[in-house]
Amino acid sequence: MIEDMLELGDFLEQGVRDVEAAVREAAALDIMPRFRQLGADEVAEKSGPHDLVTVADREAEERLTASLTSLLPGSVVVGEEAVAADPDSYGALRGAAPVWIIDPIDGTRQFVHGDPGFCTLVALAVRGEVLASWTYAPALDEMAVAVRGRGATLNGAPLRTRAPGAGRPLEVAMSHPDFTTDEQKRALLPLRTEDVSPRPCGSAGLEYLAIARGELDSTAFSWELAWDHAAGILLVTEAGGAHRTLTGEPFRIVGGNALPFATARDETTAARVAGLLASAA
Incomplete structure (x- = not known):
């Protein structure tokens, strides 16, 4: 090895x-x-x-x-x-x-x-x-x-991530409703809270790039297909960001993750978004 x-x-x-x-x-x-x-x-x-x-x-x-x-x-x-x-x-x-x-x-x-x-x-x-x-x-x-x-x-x-802007809601790109089940939609509902501004995601890869370049605070995805996430998660991590599943563990590309999971511009934001998602579990 x-x-x-x-x-x-x-x-x-x-x-x-x-x-x-x-x-x-x-x-x-x-x-x-x-x-x-x-x-x-x-x-x-x-x-x-x-x-x-x-x-x-x-x-x-x-x-x-x-x-x-x-x-x-x-x-x-x-x-x-x-x-x-x-x-x-x-x-x-x-x-x-x-x-x-x-x-x-x-x-x-x-x-x-x-x-x-x-x-x-x-x-x-x-x-x-x-x-x-x-x-x-x-x-x-x-x-x-x-x-x-x-x-x-x-x-x-x-590329380096940036700290979230003070005094504004966290912007989170989340799984698009066209690609989610009713159960997955319910799991994302805790993001609809006062200090979070959720929106449907576009290309997952470009959402990860937006985090890495400091234009987006976080993503919250309810599926784990490796081709959607492997490249972007490494990109965000190497730019200074973090990722967490519902159990607080890092996302694994081989699967078996507690979903949804969060990727964010820093550890604090990742923990915040993952914690909100866990509240619905």
Whole structure:
């Protein structure tokens, strides 16, 4: 195990920019040529009318799967679209091999509607620990990178969270009602209190980026799919933030978390939001 970690450390010394280039390539070749150009036959529903997939999602994930596993031989992929086709492939998160966690288009609904608020998310994890992440918003040309223990950057500039503004409610982006059950909606009700200003989330990856750059106080999510959270949680953590589940423990990408969970710009805010959520449990 120690030898494996040393090899991954060597890879991260050399490969961060190679991964960034692979993400940019997938966006340039598979995503952006279809932005605001999608045909009706290039969009399909998965589990319902709000859960969309496009030809761009599938082709970008296929390209990233090939390029990333080539960069790191012996690695495997847990991708949103591949798991939709083979749910058992999600179990690779618990295996010994390094795992690339891919969401080719986080915010597919926004992408379909011509809204620039979408991004590509990639994270590298081993044995449940996220080592690095890449968040790329191609329509905005924003690339955020985080490496465990080495900080976070946005377009090469250091990212740091900021303290909540004094005298104003905490702004919390929470699970969108279109993607939540009645039970999950009830679990989020404690956020509707005097000193909190909740709103529905957009792209999860971009909400995490908003925390990391000091524009949002917290998120509260009621689902735990790794491709939505792995990249962003590392980004926020490396920028100075924190994350907590209902039991006060950190969020685990392998699952089994007490939900909903909070990610925030600092420990105090994370504890505050998680505590409110726990009051409904």
